[in-house]
Structures are given as structure tokens and as C-alpha cells.
Amino acid sequence: MKSFYASCAALINGLDPLTTYLAVVADVNRKGSVVLAATPALKRDFGIRTGNRLFEVPHDDRIILVSAQMSLYLQVSMEITRLFNKYVPEESIHTYSVDESFLNVDGTEHIFGDAETIAHLIIEELKDTFGLTAAIGIGPNMLMAKLCLDLEAKKKGVARWTYADVSKKLWPVSPLSKMWGIGLPLEKRLNRMGISTVGQLANYSLKQLEKVFGVMGNQLFYHANGVDLSELGAPILEGQISYGKSQVLLRDYQHTEDIAYVILEMCEEVTRRARNNKKVGRTISLGIGYSKEEGGGGFHRSFTLQTPTNITMEVYHTCMYLFKKFYNQQTVRKISITLGNMTDDEGIQLQLFTKSRVHERKLGYVMDHVREQHGQDALLRAVSFTDSGTARRRGKLIGGHYAK
Template identity: 65%
Template sequence: MVDYRSLPQGQILCIDMKSFYASCTAVMLGLDPLNCYLVIAGNHERKGSVVLAASPKVKKEFGIKTGSRLFEVPNDPRIRIEEPKMATYLRVSTEITRVFNRYVPKEDIHTYSVDESFLKVDSVLHLWGDAITIAEKIKDDIEREFQLPSAIGIGPNMLMAKLCLDLEAKGKGIAEWTYDDVQTKLWNVSPLREMWGIGRQVEKTLNSMGIFSVGQLARYDLKKLEKKFGIMGNQLYFHAWGVDLSEIGAPIMEGQISFGKGQILLRDYKEEHEIKNVILEMCEEVTRRARAHRKTARTISFGVSYSKDELGGGFYRSKTIERPTNITMDVYHVCLELFQQFYEGKTVRKITMSLSNIEDDHELQLSLFDLDEWRRKKLGYTMDGIRKRFGSAALLRAVSYTEAGTARHRAKLVGGHKM
């Protein structure tokens, strides 16, 4: 049992903009976001294009959602397919954050993603009323000023607010959970992947341990979970009890921090040298993100997905190295090693990679076997500085100017899509 009396008793709002991309586009087209039939997809000419957003009507009536493919969208005259306007979405997201700032100071706002934010309202209850009242005011302001629908979950911590949003508020508009709701509302959740923070792979592992609901997870032996999952096992256990000690802005799931990128290629890649060119470009981008946060990584994961002409398939493998790195060529050589070991010579359509097992990049331990490491690290940061000042396309590797390169094309996009 958990003694909730000793835990934070905050008032946290988790605000989600419903079908944000689709809703923004609907408003721009003069449509009702909740009652129109709208799909946002990047490239209409490719039937395999990913659906970035779908309006609530399309989700409910046709089962089309984010991540679906364009060929899955039924040929219904009511459905309108539009390209994304990423720059516009980002501007609207910024303006919505200004609405939040009317009610709480900036330090009490955590932008979780372009369409989801956390607000800590403890310090302003005497100004605006209780958390439900504040949520209603914010929801009304957004709807009045932007004509956009939203949902708000309220909880005593970030985790509970997020769970309340996903499991109840998205259906009701506004909902509030307290610690008293853990056993009656959270423990009934099944399948486990419906709980935030549990993906299919973790769910599969938990199922193999005889755990199929959040309640079963909460009553499972903590030591066995920690032995199986490490620190994440501890967090899974206490999250099942609604316990979250993280502050606003901190990651709710420690140990899940990583830097990754997945790229669906514009065409099928058959030649190995072309595939390697794209791998190098992606290594450059992923390591640049790590350097921007002054982080290094010990574990490098890499995978490819084969074309549908090859009947799909692929691989995804990881390797942990002795010395953590954020140097592009170090990561590239590990990815090449995994590529050479597991690649089956088939046509490639998607490449994925990530850096995990993250450490701070505050110091460098020199190696007698690699005296130039510090120069390569410094070169990476110098190149990043040039790109930050003059744009991401200001300094590119030669492979980006080959027919296989994708960096020049992607530099013209926002969030991987047209502005």
C-alpha cells in the first residue's frame, strides 16, 4: 500500500488540443473541426504517405488515425485530404501558450509537445478559482479565440493529470482525478498499452509475467519488476499506484530519454552506397540533437524496414559501446557495423536510429588509442554553431549532394513536412 498523505497534492492541468493539425486546417478552411471529414497527409501522390492527423469524425467513423497510411483512407466524397502547414501549426501553438501565460507564470508551463502542455496552477488558485474553474476558463478562451477544441485532465501530479486526460477527459472535455481514483479508475485499465508510458514491447513482456491490467501491475512484486526492467520496473510499479514525484518540466519516465530519428525514404533504395549515404545524413542529425543538449550516448540502435515489394520485414538492433559519444562518425561506424551484420540485401524504404543510455557531455577522458577524439568532438560543436547561425543547409556533407541525399530536401521542411 502507498501512503498518499506524504505525496505531492498539487493541482496540475494537462491540456491537449484535439486533432491539432486537422483542427487548425479545418478552421483555415472555414470548417467545423468536430464535424468535418478531414485528413492531413504529407504527399498526396504517394499512397503510402503517413496520415499526420484526422478529424474526430474520420477517426470515429472510419478508424483512420495518426500513423495510418493514405491508401487506408476510404474513397468517400465527404473526406477532404489536405497537406500540412507546419509553420502555421507552430505559430498557433505559440499563441495558445500565450493564453496559458495569462493564468500562470511561464515557469509553471511545460510544453510537452506542439499540441500538449502541462500547467501547475497551485499558486494562482486564489486569483482564478479552483482547478476545474481555471480549466474551463482556458478551454473557453481557446475555443473563442482560435475556434479549436481541447481537452483537459487534472491531477495531483503530472502523471495523474496525463492519465486523466487520456483515459477520461478526451471523452468528456474536462475531468479530474485524485489519488482516491487510482484503484477505481486506473487499476481497471487493460490492455496495458492504454496506460501512458507502456508501449507494446513492455506490454508484451508484462503479459509474459502474467500481468494484464494496471491493478495486477500495482500488486506485483516490486523486486521482481526491478530485476526485470531495472529503474523502469520501479517506475512502472509506482506509476500503477499513481505516484509521480517529478517536477513541472522534468521527464515523467526517467531512463526513457533518447535522441532518435525515423525517416521514410522518398523512394526505394536498392544500392548499398545510397543507403549508406542516408545513414550518414541521419547520424549527423541525431548526433547534432544530442550535442545541442550537451549529451552523449553509450547505446546506439539502428534498423531498416524493407519495401512492400519485398513483402516488408527488416531489422532493428542495438549495440552498447564502451565510451559514450556524440561524434557523428563514431555513431555512423556503429550503424554501419549493424547494417553489414543484419542487412539482407533487400530494397530499403525506411531507416531508423536512436541514441540512448544517455550521459552528460561535461568532460572527455582522453584515450591513448584515439588522440584526435577531442578535435572531432570540437569540430562537431563548431559545425553545429555554423548551422544554428546560418541555417541547417549552410553546412552539409558531400553525400547530401548526391542523388541519394535527402538532407537538402528536408532542410526546406518544418517538422519533416511542408511549411
């Protein structure tokens, strides 16, 4: 879906999403709030895009600012999924996000026509039914369809890639972060290895990539060649590499104790996600971003434990070790925590000087069960009731924003 949040907001207010200057903002009452979506006209004429801050939006009477309405967007998204169900069965639909889905149209050719025909039918019905516009990428697998969408269809409306297009359309892509699944940190690591285009990645030594990145190196190599064997609904990067949480704080945090409170809350959330998937991890990463008013910057450091864990306090103590070692007393505005190097949680390694480890592991699962039954706020740590805690506020959000 194109500019989905902004288009929904425009339509609900009786405005044309293609010509209206409208921005969806996380919180219109905070100048530093993030722009979540902008209509095409606002992007084109004012250069305002997703990720801009509210204070960067020009003071112009033609520009309309609205707060995010996540419950509305989810409702419209579900109705769009019902529309997809007219063309393919439910098991052939994989909802990737609120505004993006994969559809397997194999076997429907005798009813609706080939993939391009179905794509145009869906776009026309979306426009007629909801007044919304969309772009569709077509490929022989989920990865290729997604790459086609991001790199070509978003400009053309509908585009199709085959394996024959990999060398001429995918391999020239640079910087690497334009490739789905490669973020800036990974791009920098690949750059240091002399890899700056997808073609160079596709033709790099598979053995060396696996040596440096493990199973992810294998996936990077084959994805750069357009190969994706995952089934519809399965994660594109096969297997969960890590569990993480990143949070931009609503205000500057200057005191170590206050920062520690937020770190503990985030460790609870990261380990809960790992426990929900019956996973444990050995590598714990902590990222700290400093306030831009003090020059920005920060650090990102990792520590690998001898024994894998999903126990909240073990992850917390490791994070605090990294924090105390690398923190330079600047004002903190962003925190990220990741638990990686995952394995299945099939047992627990006893430790000579940690007698309560079995009980702590069980306690984590019991707390998760209570929250699942009675809501995420049913059990909170005491730090969440301090002025520094953020879990209670975040518990009221949908998709990171107030439901409205």
C-alpha cells in the same frame, strides 16, 4: 486540443471542424503519404485516423484533403498559450507539444475557482475565440493529469483523477501501451515478464524491475502507482534515457551504399542532439524496416561499446557493423537509430589505436556551433548532396512537414 491540425485547417477554409470531412496529409501529391489528422466526422463515418495512408482515404466528393501547414499550427498554438497566460503566469505553463500543454493552477482558486471551473472556462474561451475544442485532464501531478486526459477526459471533455483513483482507474489498464510512456517494444518486454496490466506492474518487485531496466524500472514502478515528483517543465521520465531518430523513407532503398548514406545522416543528427545536451552513450541501436511490398519485417539490434561516445563516425561505424551483420538484402523503407546508456560528457577516454579521437570530439562540437549560428544546412556531409540523401529535404521541414 481535439483534432488540432484538422480543426485549424477546417476553420481556415471557413468550414465547421465538427461536421466537415477533412484530412490533413503530409503531402497530398504522394499516395503513400501519412494522414496527420482527421476531423471527428471523418473518423466517425469513414474510419480514417492519424497514421492512415492517403491511398486508404475513400474517393468521396465530401472528403477534403489538405497538406499540412505547420507554420499556421504553430502560430495558433502560440496564441492559445497566450490565452492560458490569462489564467496562470508564464512559469506555470509547460508547452508539451503543439497541441498539448500542462498548467499549474495552484493559487488561482480565489480568482477563477477550483480546477474544474478553470478547465471549463478555458474550454469555453477556446471555443469562443478560436472555434476549437479541447479536453482537459486534472491530476495532483503531471503524470496523473496526462493519464486522466488520455484515458478519460478525451471522452468526457473534463475529468479529474486523485490518488484514490489509481487502483480502480489506472491499474486495470491493458494493454500496457495504453499507459503514457510505454511503447510497444517495452510492452512486449514487460509481457514476457508476465506483466500485462498496469496493476501487475505496480505490484511487481521493484528490485527486479530495477535489475532489468535500471533507473527506468524504478520510474515504471512508481508511475504505475501514480507517483510523479517531477516539476512543471521537467521531463516526465526523469533524465534523458536515449537520443534517437526514426525515418520512413520517401522511396524504397535497395542498394547498400544508398542506405549507408542515410544512416550516416541520421547518426549525425542523433549525435548532435547528444552533444547539445553534453551527453555520451554506450549502447547504439539500429532498426531496419523492410518494404511492405516484400512482406515487411526487418530487424532491431544493439551493440554496447566499452567507451561512451557522441562522435558521429564512431556511432556510424557501429551502425554499419550491425547493418552488415543482420541485413538480408531486402528493400529498406524505414530506418531508426538510437544512442542510449547515457552519461555526462565530462571527459574523453583515449584509445591506443585511435589517435584522433580528441580532435574528432572537438570537431563535432565546432560543427554544431556553426549550424546553430548559421542554420542546419550551413554544414552538411557530402552524402546529403546525393540522390539518396534526405537531410537537405528534411532541413526545410517544420515538425517533419513543409511549413507552407
